[in-house]
Amino acid sequence: MDLENYYGRRVLASRHEAKQSGIQELPTIRIDAGNIRCYRCNHVTAKSLGALPQGEFYCPHCINLGRVSTLNKFYHVPEPNQFTVTEPVLTWKGKLSPLQQQASEKISRGMADHVQQLLWAVTGAGKTEMMFAGIAAAIERGERIGIASPRVDVCLELFPRLKAAFANCDIALLHGRQELPYHYAQLTICTTHQLLRFYHAFDNLIIDEVDAFPYAANASLLYATKQAIKENGGCLYLTATPGDALLREIKSKRLVVNYLPLRYHGHLLPQIKVRLAFGWRRRLERQQLPPQVIQQLQETLKEGHHFLLFVPHIADLALVEAALRHSFTTFRFATVHASDLERLEKVQKMRDGDYDFLVTTSILERGVTFPEIDVYVLGADDPVFSSSALVQIAGRAGRSQSRPTGRVIFWINCNCRQVNQAVSQVKYLNRKGQRLIDGVSFVQ
Incomplete structure (x- = not known):
């Protein structure tokens, strides 16, 4: 391995491996009276849980990154910052507000x-x-x-x-x-x-x-x-x-x-609207969705907009998909969740316009941007959704300059704390943002 691959890193090596010139050796595990501490993840493990034969130990906590054990050592070279800077450094031509x-x-x-x-x-x-x-x-x-x-x-x-x-x-x-x-x-x-x-x-x-x-x-x-x-x-x-x-x-x-407290395009966050959908799970067991849900989704598609429909659990996805197949026979959509092996491909297809909408769990609550979409949550009162998660979900809408006012609707069975908190937080941020729009100084 080239020396630069050790710069600023801890690379696992056998403790019997001969040290290369210019490379430092660092310990992997500290052994205490009844526990061991991993120098990579800092996790403390009881000796009995991290024991290997012949009095050796390993860290079970970060094993997915490669097993750290007393049979190993870390190779490390202090970061030398050996970079060649080529002008222009910033090639982005956009403009900030x-x-x-x-x-x-x-x-x-x-x-x-x-x-x-x-x-x-x-x-x-x-x-x-x-x-x-x-x-x-x-x-x-x-x-x-x-x-x-x-x-x-x-x-x-x-x-x-x-x-x-x-x-x-x-x-x-x-x-x-x-x-x-x-x-x-x-x-x-x-x-x-x-x-x-x-x-x-x-x-x-x-x-x-x-x-x-x-x-x-x-x-x-x-x-x-x-x-x-x-x-x-x-x-x-x-x-x-x-x-x-x-x-x-x-x-x-x-x-x-x-x-x-304002988005790049200067518009406020789309305000969350909360709607009652009593007994939606009972309907779902019959492969049906509440009429008001179907009507809203149809309206969005008729207007030519795409949307994300969030559901609480992976188990809900197949039932919601079956219900939607009855009402949306000509539209392209898919379900996606954290364990979906095709998750990244489906997200990219949504970006490319190959899908009209996605039905998803909270895996898409943040970090992904689709232009001009609406956002809907079925069962927003489910305990799986925290208030911060609901704010992030709502934040998928209204992100583009061309349509900064996308819809956000939460369907619930009953009032709950996390939904109320999410609604309040968006209102709070919008009040702060409105003060900036009105030219009033922003005070924390």
């Missing part, structure tokens, strides 16, 4: 100072484009930059956008389904799990959708984030729905926060 420009400048300053910062922006605010100036300046400084997301879908959507925006910069894409081998690059896009492979690599690391599963509240991934950043490096968190942990960081002033 005044509000986006303000946020972009704050992000750039924070990245230059290597601070811990948060961009709290509504869904569809154009967070990706607001990163471009800061990334470009970091590349020009010769820094190594990482962009990580909890979801493969988001990485796959970011990669072509970044390739177009930084056409002269080498960009690596890393995720669990990646077939291409790893290569050293100045800009790396990866899933947050892939951060477990890095060690003091990035001068600036960007975590997109920081509140999303599985990153939120995952101690190993939080540890991986800190390990992947250089000791004097910076981190930028992006989210539309910060969780309690981030809010505590903001309150304690350990995190610099920038707000943007």
Whole structure:
């Protein structure tokens, strides 16, 4: 393996393998009295659960990335930032709105100072484009930059956008389904799990959708984030729905926060409308949907718009599909969920216009953009949907300049806390956004 493939990484090697010149050896596991601690994921495991023959141990927690054991060692080379910068660095020709420009400048300053910062922006605010100036300046400084997301879908959507925006910069894409081998690059896009492979690599690391599963509240991934950043490096968190942990960081002033309550096109978020659909599950068992649901979906299709229909559980998909096949015989659609082996292909077909709509679980709640769509949730009162998930789902609508006012309708059996919270949060953000539209100073 080339020496550069060890830069800023921890690469597993046999403990008996001869060390190459210029490569450091790092331990894999710390053995304590009754437990072992993995140096890759920081997970503590009882010796009995991580035992191997002949007094050896392994970490069962991160085994999907390759088994870390006392039979191994890590090879590591400190990040040397050996990059050749080719001008122009930023090849994106778009233009930011005044509000986006303000946020972009704050992000750039924070990245230059290597601070811990948060961009709290509504869904569809154009967070990706607001990163471009800061990334470009970091590349020009010769820094190594990482962009990580909890979801493969988001990485796959970011990669072509970044390739177009930084056409002269080498960009690596890393995720669990990646077939291409790893290569050293100045800009790396990866899933947050892939951060477990890095060690003091990035001068600036960007975590997109920081509140999303599985990153939120995952101690190993939080540890991986800190390990992947250089000791004097910076981190930028992006989210539309910060969780309690981030809010505590903001309150304690350990995190610099920038707000943007308006989307890039200057329009407010589509307001969530809540409609009652009593007994929809009983109808579904007879391969039927409530008439008001069918009528609304037909209206959307008649207007020439596409839509996403969210349902609570994977088990609901087949029943909803069967009911829809009776009423929508001439329209093209598919179901999709997290374990669907064709998930990525179906999402791409929706982007390409090969489907009129998708029926989905919450797997598409964030990180994917389809132009001019409406968004519907059947059974939004199901406990599987958190308030933040519902806000993210609602945020799939109204993202394009050509149609910034898409419909968002939640069908429920009864009133519930998470639906009310989602409706209230969108109203709150829209009040903040309206103050900006009216020229009134925005106060937290």
